[in-house]
Amino acid sequence: MTFAESINTCFKQKYADFNGRASRSEYWWFVLLYFIVLVAASILSGGVVDSSTGEISMIGVIIFLLVIAVFLVPAIAVSVRRLHDIDKSGWWYLINLVPYVGGLVFLVLMVLPPKEPNRFGDAPSLS
Numbered sequence: 001m002t003f004a005e006s007i008n009t010c011f012k013q014k015y016a017d018f019n020g021r022a023s024r025s026e027y028w029w030f031v032l033l034y035f036i037v038l039v040a041a042s043i044l045s046g047g048v049v050d051s052s053t054g055e056i057s058m059i060g061v062i063i064f065l066l067v068i069a070v071f072l073v074p075a076i077a078v079s080v081r082r083l084h085d086i087d088k089s090g091w092w093y094l095i096n097l098v099p100y101v102g103g104l105v106f107l108v109l110m111v112l113p114p115k116e117p118n119r120f121g122d123a124p125s126l127s
Helices: 003-013 024-045 058-085 090-097 101-111
Strands: none
Touching (some): 003 024, 090 101
């Protein structure tokens, strides 16, 4: 799956679809876009904290909150579909709530290869 196909899938075709499976490429292309948008928002807003005064910039906070609001549902949906691809329940997403180790465990789960056959449906197409 290419970058454009992944973004199209996550934002148009499966915006809030928590069923089915997502390939590793679909997930990681989406994460790359999210990272790029957050970096761009940070640069455009001048950062969240003003380096000269140490005060929090409200424009920076608003931009970050907008980016998070736009990406929240599709990010959770593609993560749950990726968990389905490795034959795990979507409830494993909540492992992120465990301090320190939760995020690391989730990262390991996201890089695992898909499991075949799978109770969550056919393998996602790579093209």
